Amino acid sequence: MANFALTLPNLSRKIFIYPSKPTSVFTNSTGILCSNRFPTMNFCSKSESVSASSSTYQVPQQDPNEIDRIAEQTLQRYSSKAKRNGKGTAIVWFRNDLRVLDNEALYKAWVSSETVLPVYCVDPRLFGTTYYFGFPKTGALRAQFLIESLADLRKNLVKRGLNLLVQQGKPEEILPSLARAFGAHTVYAQKETCAEELNVERLVSKHLQEVELPTPSEKSNSPRISNNPKLKLIWGTTMYHIDDLPFDASSLPDVYTQFRKSVEAKCEVRGCIKIPTSLGPPPSIVDWECLPSVEQLGLPLNNVNKGMKFVGGESAALSRVYEYFWKKNLLKVYKDTRNGMLGPDYSTKFSPWLASGSLSPRFLHEEVMRYEKERQANSSTYWVLFELIWRDYFRFLSVKYGNSLFHLGGPRKVEHAWSQDKNLFQSWRDGRTGYPLIDANMKELSTTGFMSNRGRQIVCSFLVRDMGIDWRMGAEWFETCLLDYDPCSNYGNWTYGSGVGNDPREDRYFSIPKQAQTYDPEGEYVAYWLPQLGAMPKDKRNFPGSLYINQIVPLKFGTTNRNRTRDKSPVARRANYGREAKGNRR
Numbered sequence: 337m338a339n340f341a342l343t344l345p346n347l348s349r350k351i352f353i354y355p356s357k358p359t360s361v362f363t364n365s366t367g368i369l370c371s372n373r374f375p376t377m378n379f380c381s382k383s384e385s386v387s388a389s390s391s392t393y394q395v396p397q398q399d400p401n402e403i404d405r406i407a408e409q410t411l412q413r414y415s416s417k418a419k420r421n422g423k424g425t426a427i428v429w430f431r432n433d434l435r436v437l438d439n440e441a442l443y444k445a446w447v448s449s450e451t452v453l454p455v456y457c458v459d460p461r462l463f464g465t466t467y468y469f470g471f472p473k474t475g476a477l478r479a480q481f482l483i484e485s486l487a488d489l490r491k492n493l494v495k496r497g498l499n500l501l502v503q504q505g506k507p508e509e510i511l512p513s514l515a516r517a518f519g520a521h522t523v524y525a526q527k528e529t530c531a532e533e534l535n536v537e538r539l540v541s542k543h544l545q546e547v548e549l550p551t552p553s554e555k556s557n558s559p560r561i562s563n564n565p566k567l568k569l570i571w572g573t574t575m576y577h578i579d580d581l582p583f584d585a586s587s588l589p590d591v592y593t594q595f596r597k598s599v600e601a602k603c604e605v606r607g608c609i610k611i612p613t614s615l616g617p618p619p620s621i622v623d624w625e626c627l628p629s630v631e632q633l634g635l636p637l638n639n640v641n642k643g644m645k646f647v648g649g650e651s652a653a654l655s656r657v658y659e660y661f662w663k664k665n666l667l668k669v670y671k672d673t674r675n676g677m678l679g680p681d682y683s684t685k686f687s688p689w690l691a692s693g694s695l696s697p698r699f700l701h702e703e704v705m706r707y708e709k710e711r712q713a714n715s716s717t718y719w720v721l722f723e724l725i726w727r728d729y730f731r732f733l734s735v736k737y738g739n740s741l742f743h744l745g746g747p748r749k750v751e752h753a754w755s756q757d758k759n760l761f762q763s764w765r766d767g768r769t770g771y772p773l774i775d776a777n778m779k780e781l782s783t784t785g786f787m788s789n790r791g792r793q794i795v796c797s798f799l800v801r802d803m804g805i806d807w808r809m810g811a812e813w814f815e816t817c818l819l820d821y822d823p824c825s826n827y828g829n830w831t832y833g834s835g836v837g838n839d840p841r842e843d844r845y846f847s848i849p850k851q852a853q854t855y856d857p858e859g860e861y862v863a864y865w866l867p868q869l870g871a872m873p874k875d876k877r878n879f880p881g882s883l884y885i886n887q888i889v890p891l892k893f894g895t896t897n898r899n900r901t902r903d904k905s906p907v908a909r910r911a912n913y914g915r916e917a918k919g920n921r922r
């Protein structure tokens with residue numbers, strides 16, 4: 337095997353000048369998340385680590401040594417004694433699959449080579465602006481989470497005899513250049529499904545085809561390469577593999593329940609890919625490059641000082657699974673608690689790690705099976721899988737519906753007169769609507785990068801139905817802020833909640849009084865995020881009247897009281913206004 341001490345082409349200290357995007361129409365009143373351009377940067381300056389203060393709950397709630405220990409034990413359970421039989425060098429291009437456990441691209445790169453070069457490209461487009469409204473494409477909290485995820489991936493690769501090369505720039509420029517420098521025969525990566533990512537895949541593939549092969553005189557000094565390197569894309573984001581579906585993605589059922597019943601009856605979830613404990617030797621690289629800091633990505637350092645602080649990376653993800661399933665034994669009550677809003681334990685909180693690929697949904701499936709065998713099986717243990725099938729469903733829908741998922745009329749091309757009223761939108765975004773339940777949820781989102789599923793459905797309904805605002809403004813703001821942002825789940829849920837999704841039966845209104853009464857009856861959640869409400873009697877916190885800021889719009893169905901006769905308590909009277917969401921779909 338050729339083993340050259342290579343100094344890399346100087347790709348990682350480029351300065352990017354962006355083509356001008358639509359100017360950011362909205363500035364955030366809190367001043368956060370506004371700057372999104374790469375400054376001239378040097379990734380090697382020291383990055384300040386974000387530490388959770390005592391008023392935050394760290395997720396998972398374990399110290400770093402404990403996190404490492406649990407992760408290592410889990411990874412050991414999934415290690416294999418496989419033998420490799422390949423030649424030369426293969427590159428593994430990490431994207432939204434920032435993990436070792438059940439990483440098929442990493443495994444295939446290892447099997448097919450004598451040396452693997454793991455690479456992550458910090459793509460400047462991820463730090464540009466959102467498509468229509470010019471918000472930061474990645475907010476500071478998700479950027480911090482990403483950096484932590486990369487640091488952890490590097491650590492876990494180093495433990496297995498490799499490393500992670502972090503390069504700043506576009507994958508279509510970096511990967512061909514590295515392939516040539518290292519004589520790589522293949523670039524392995526996880527397949528994506530939305531237009532922006534597909535475009536990058538196309539460009540990487542095209543530029544790999546154009547890699548100039550070394551001239552005979554160069555050949556004696558550089559690694560062997562006689563054919564153009566290939567891009568091999570591997571499916572890996574879902575619990576059910578796309579190739580195992582009982583239908584073609586283009587004929588996916590439009591109703592979730594039909595999809596779920598069909599896959600549950602006809603498909604098996606594949607087992608996790610096991611990875612050898614030693615993946616070396618690494619290519620000989622002088623400088624593997626430091627990780628960028630949040631400021632170097634052009635974003636303000638934004639410490640989480642309240643609510644949940646998620647720790648990025650596979651080690652933290654595996655520890656959270658251990659904590660939620662085994663240590664706290666919460667899986668058995670998930671279905672009863674999952675609609676909560678306050679604290680780390682009402683739901684799994686797996687989504688940020690699933691979105692960055694630090695956690696494999698197939699691993700979760702295996703853990704649920706193990707729990708059912710070793711502890712108990714009930715509707716709660718099943719319900720986590722039920723929710724993961726929703727996640728799969730939105731991913732497959734993106735294959736079926738392509739860009740219409742991002743368009744105003746959605747997959748059904750619904751025509752509707754939406755407003756883009758800037759003041760209304762800003763009051764929603766900044767948590768100043770006069771409705772405590774909306775304001776508390778929006779404050780949680782901007783402070784922590786997370787919001788419960790219940791909260792997301794309520795604020796979505798309020799924005800599109802009570803305010804009549806273009807749903808894409810809400811979806812793009814979520815794209816900026818969410819730690820668990822995933823184009824398929826985000827735009828899938830927004831189109832669904834706005835009545836433009838593929839399933840025409842779902843067109844629901846969430847009555848705020850009713851939601852407050854059911855999910856925050858004592859006003860604990862709103863008082864946590866809006867402390868000024870804490871001094872009020874519990875039943876007034878969600879309905880403070882003139883003691884809180886003015887309501888920016890009336891509720892769409894706030895004046896009819898069709899359900900009043902059902903429950904005559906004062907809270908319920910307010911709560912029963914209007915046409916309400918029926919049943920808890922999820």
Ligand SMILES: Cc1cc2nc3c(=O)[nH]c(=O)nc-3n(C[C@H](O)[C@H](O)[C@H](O)COP(=O)(O)OP(=O)(O)OC[C@H]3O[C@@H](n4cnc5c(N)ncnc54)[C@H](O)[C@@H]3O)c2cc1C
Pocket residue numbers: 674683684685686687688690691720723724726727728730787788789790792793796814818820821822823825826827829830833922
């Ligand atoms: C308007 C809106 C936008 C959303 N945007 C995103 C997003 O960008 N990324 C994202 O991962 N989820 C999104 N969701 C789905 C859901 O709110 C989050 O997945 C969930 O709140 C994450 O918390 P958890 O991990 O504790 O979930 P749990 O209740 O513990 O569920 C377990 C897992 O199931 C999956 N899941 C649960 N509900 C859904 C759902 N409705 N759609 C898809 N997957 C689901 C998630 O992967 C989650 O981690 C959105 C929902 C709405 C209503």
Ligand SMILES: Nc1ncnc2c1ncn2[C@@H]1O[C@H](COP(=O)(O)OP(=O)(O)OP(=O)(O)O)[C@@H](O)[C@H]1O
Pocket residue numbers: 466467468530531532533739740742743823
């Ligand atoms: N991963 C992603 N995250 C967010 N948005 C995405 C992603 N992939 C694609 N999109 C959105 O999909 C749309 C694709 O736009 P594009 O110009 O490529 O195609 P289009 O169908 O002609 O759209 P348009 O008519 O709005 O220009 C844009 O709205 C873009 O923001």
